[in-house]
Amino acid sequence: SGHYGFLYSDIVDSRLDTIPTGEVPWSLDLKIGKSVCKQYVYLIALGDCSVERAMRNGKISKIHHVDFELHNIVFFYIENVTKVYGM
Numbered sequence: 001s002g003h004y005g006f007l008y009s010d011i012v013d014s015r016l017d018t019i020p021t022g023e024v025p026w027s028l029d030l031k032i033g034k035s036v037c038k039q040y041v042y043l044i045a046l047g048d049c050s051v052e053r054a055m056r057n058g059k060i061s062k063i064h065h066v067d068f069e070l071h072n073i074v075f076f077y078i079e080n081v082t083k084v085y086g087m
Contacts (some may be wrong), residue, residue: 005041006042024064033058039078054084062086 035054037047044068053067069081 007068008039008068016040024062024087027087029087030064031058031087033060033084036080037080038074049080051082051084055086058084058086060084060086 004073023037032059033054035047035049035051035057037045037049039045050062054066055061055063063084063086066084067083069079069083071079071081
C-alpha cells in the first residue's frame with residue numbers, strides 16, 4: 001500500500017484481491033496467525049512477514065481474510081505485520 005506518513009505510520013490494509021481465500025465462513029472462532037518483518041534505520045531488515053508464515057504460526061489451513069499492518073517511526077523503525085484469519 002502507498003499510505004506512508006513521513007514521520008509516523010500505523011496502518012492496517014486488507015487486500016483480499018491478492019490473497020487466495022478458502023471457503024471459510026465468518027465465525028467468532030477464527031484463528032489468528034501473525035508474522036512480522038522489522039527494519040532498523042534502513043540498514044538492518046529481519047523477519048518473515050509472509051502470508052504462509054502467518055498461516056503456519058496460527059496453524060491455519062484455510063484463509064478467511066488477511067490484514068497487513070505498517071508501523072513506521074521516522075524511518076528509524078519500520079514494522080510490517082501480516083495477520084491471517086481462518087481455520
